[in-house]
Amino acid sequence: MTATTEPALQLRGVDMHYGYVRALDGIDIEVRQGEVLGLLGDNGAGKSTLLKVMSGAHQPTNGEIRVHGAEQTFGSPADATHAGIQMVYQDLALVDAQDIATNLSLGREILRKGLLGWLGFIDHKAQRRRSTEEMDKLGVRTASMTRPVEMLSGGQRQVVALARGATRVFDEERNGILLLDEPTAALGYEQTQQVQALIRRLADQGVACVLVTHNLPLAMDVCDRITVLNRGRKVADIPAAETENDHLVGWITGARPSMFATEGAS
Amino acid sequence: MTVTIAAATAVSTDKDKDPALIRWLIFVRDRGIFVLWALLLIAFSIWASPYFASIDNGLLIANAAALTAIFAAGIAVGIICGALDLSIPGTAALAGCVCGWLITHGTPTGPAIFVALVLGGVVGMINGLISLRGFNPIIVTIGTLSVMSGAAAGIAGGYTISGLDSLVFLGTDRFAGVPAPVWITAALFAVLTVFLTRTRDGIRMMAVGGNAEAVRRSGIHADRYKVLGFVISGFCAALGGIVTTALVTEANPSANVSIIFNALTAVALAGVSLAGGRGSLPRVLVGALILGTISNALTIKGVSPYWATATTGLLLLGSLAVEKWVSTTVSRRLVQNASASVHTGTR
Numbered sequence: 157m158t159a160t161t162e163p164a165l166q167l168r169g170v171d172m173h174y175g176y177v178r179a180l181d182g183i184d185i186e187v188r189q190g191e192v193l194g195l196l197g198d199n200g201a202g203k204s205t206l207l208k209v210m211s212g213a214h215q216p217t218n219g220e221i222r223v224h225g226a227e228q229t230f231g232s233p234a235d236a237t238h239a240g241i242q243m244v245y246q247d248l249a250l251v252d253a254q255d256i257a258t259n260l261s262l263g264r265e266i267l268r269k270g271l272l273g274w275l276g277f278i279d280h281k282a283q284r285r286r287s288t289e290e291m292d293k294l295g296v297r298t299a300s301m302t303r304p305v306e307m308l309s310g311g312q313r314q315v316v317a318l319a320r321g322a323t324r325v326f327d328e329e330r331n332g333i334l335l336l337d338e339p340t341a342a343l344g345y346e347q348t349q350q351v352q353a354l355i356r357r358l359a360d361q362g363v364a365c366v367l368v369t370h371n372l373p374l375a376m377d378v379c380d381r382i383t384v385l386n387r388g389r390k391v392a393d394i395p396a397a398e399t400e401n402d403h404l405v406g407w408i409t410g411a412r413p414s415m416f417a418t419e420g421a422s
Numbered sequence: 423m424t425v426t427i428a429a430a431t432a433v434s435t436d437k438d439k440d441p442a443l444i445r446w447l448i449f450v451r452d453r454g455i456f457v458l459w460a461l462l463l464i465a466f467s468i469w470a471s472p473y474f475a476s477i478d479n480g481l482l483i484a485n486a487a488a489l490t491a492i493f494a495a496g497i498a499v500g501i502i503c504g505a506l507d508l509s510i511p512g513t514a515a516l517a518g519c520v521c522g523w524l525i526t527h528g529t530p531t532g533p534a535i536f537v538a539l540v541l542g543g544v545v546g547m548i549n550g551l552i553s554l555r556g557f558n559p560i561i562v563t564i565g566t567l568s569v570m571s572g573a574a575a576g577i578a579g580g581y582t583i584s585g586l587d588s589l590v591f592l593g594t595d596r597f598a599g600v601p602a603p604v605w606i607t608a609a610l611f612a613v614l615t616v617f618l619t620r621t622r623d624g625i626r627m628m629a630v631g632g633n634a635e636a637v638r639r640s641g642i643h644a645d646r647y648k649v650l651g652f653v654i655s656g657f658c659a660a661l662g663g664i665v666t667t668a669l670v671t672e673a674n675p676s677a678n679v680s681i682i683f684n685a686l687t688a689v690a691l692a693g694v695s696l697a698g699g700r701g702s703l704p705r706v707l708v709g710a711l712i713l714g715t716i717s718n719a720l721t722i723k724g725v726s727p728y729w730a731t732a733t734t735g736l737l738l739l740g741s742l743a744v745e746k747w748v749s750t751t752v753s754r755r756l757v758q759n760a761s762a763s764v765h766t767g768t769r
Contacts, residue, residue, distance in 0.1 A: 249633065249635055250636055251632040251699065252699065252700075253628070254632065254699075258629070259636075262626070262636070280620075304448075307448070
């Protein structure tokens, strides 16, 4: 919690009702630039729903979303993307058979100059150079840019997927918001470390990160602040340094009473 | 990992090059078929000497492989883009008959060919648009296969349309000593290869075949590219149909389904995965040439053509084994956890 300016992403009083089910109940959440916010909770606590609200996949029943202080209504994920919010999906969303540079450049290809560019020819060299620069900037050098993604290990693939989200965040405007859904779910120890370091580095470069995870040690290590959801309500919102594993487990399971006597105090 | 790269030559002189084994495996996967063909050529040159290794025989092989290659291009583009187009024989028959009908009814040859080619593209578009509604492309194209061959027979009145001598410039004529179908095939493959590997639309199309969701999430209309794959496939089918017609100067309305299996063999030899998203057209061309080479050499030696078919089948099974071996080796080397195996990925 270092920045003092207004939050990069702020949700106020967000409700989400599916029929009679209250998936989210008066959620207040904010994440600042350069901050990693951990979003914890048991299955069904509303983490994924909240993430979907943030990424524009779902529209909340009530409540407001502010990006860099400006109120936004997301009709679709494209709107959220336009506002500078990028989601890194659990299932990676990479094209296996294509190389790293092509994956990073998909949708923002560099065309060649002149007639060939007009015909839609791609400047592979420039794309590789840009991808190399981007990966260097993130401090991750996984493999040669011409390596097909299918020939990468799980950790490398996750790094590429993260980089793909990150580069787009930088594309939109300097300080975007990155939503990460279980980025280390399928990874081994060493690769988790790698991804963790990358998230930290992104935050240090001014990206606001929201990290949904079941991995408590990861959350304690990488997050600045941790928010716990329980049955659609926010039960804890605390700097990672001021809490401990047992407390978090208590909040997640509901054994420990909510930090907030009345909902919504933030 | 320090950054020790000179900016301009960053790509070619990458310090962190792939390990030798990986590069070798990629070579086997991507270039293995060229090596295989070269080995076959050498072996046959010795075995069937002196008749096999001559320029005339080379042209003979190329000419024999041309038709298979054209249809294989259509199949390959369809598969790479994510759908197996089975309507190709029907489209080919229809294109041949429409072209023949137009010519016998007084249309000049050029426009007749043009109409038939456009028709192929339109058939592809219809296939694509129906498939986008969520129907299985295989079933959809089986349906259109029947529709097309029925329509072809209707146009031709159930008989072959003969006397299409004005088409010979696409069939048996030679230009600079090389038969016309070889030129056509070469041009088709050159254009499609450049399209798929060098242009934005081509690369996006391959990406759609590999993981349409990833492409969609990049803000690209993935559906357009799916339809485009069918259009190209239909165009290739129509081209193949016209060349078939030109070779015998008559249009046969009955769809010859066996061309699919020949073409599929060439495509599978080339290692184009049925899962979509991967494959290269030069390899497909070599796949077709290998089929032609084997049957040519066995014919020269007086071996029954049945054995050519059997040999091709064995070769295909062998190539599957190599493919499998490469992918498992790579995953064993690279992948330390279950989530990312080489060919299934997490798609």
